[in-house]
Amino acid sequence: MPHFVMDCSQDIFVSHDEAFIIEQLFLQACATNLFDERDIKVRINSFEKYSVGNKREPFIHVFASIMQGRTTEQKAMLSQQVVSKLVTLFPNVPNIAMNISDFEMATYCNRTMV
Structure with a gap:
């Protein structure tokens, strides 16, 4: 955690391939200093x-x-940075957005917790 899941139209891969986009999203998440980079998905x-x-x-x-x-x-800054980067990478894509949801610690569980 955190999880960044990008939904997109398939035609955006004309500009950049999936691996490059994943790397750019990862780098933007790291740049915020809000997360341990080993946890970013x-x-x-x-x-x-x-x-x-x-x-x-x-x-x-x-x-x-x-x-x-x-x-x-902090969440607004994260959204702003990610969307700004995507606008730079995809200047001709008219619809670019992001939203953030919080996990509740009380209800979160992963493999290491069972």
Whole structure:
């Protein structure tokens, strides 16, 4: 944890390949100093069929799930940095966004905890 899952239209890979995008998301998450880099997980889901505002326009949306405890300001800074980087990498993609959800420590469980 944290998890960064990017949903996107398949056509964005014309500009950059998946490995490069994953690396860039990882580097942006590291640059915030909010996470231990060994814990950062990044994945991409691409879609061939989709609709954005009832149109077929390229899109990128990053869903971040992080452990509770970061301030609203820290989460806003994280979103700003990631979206800014994506806008730089994909200047012709009109729909780029990100949202952050908190894991609750009380309900979180992973393999090492059982």
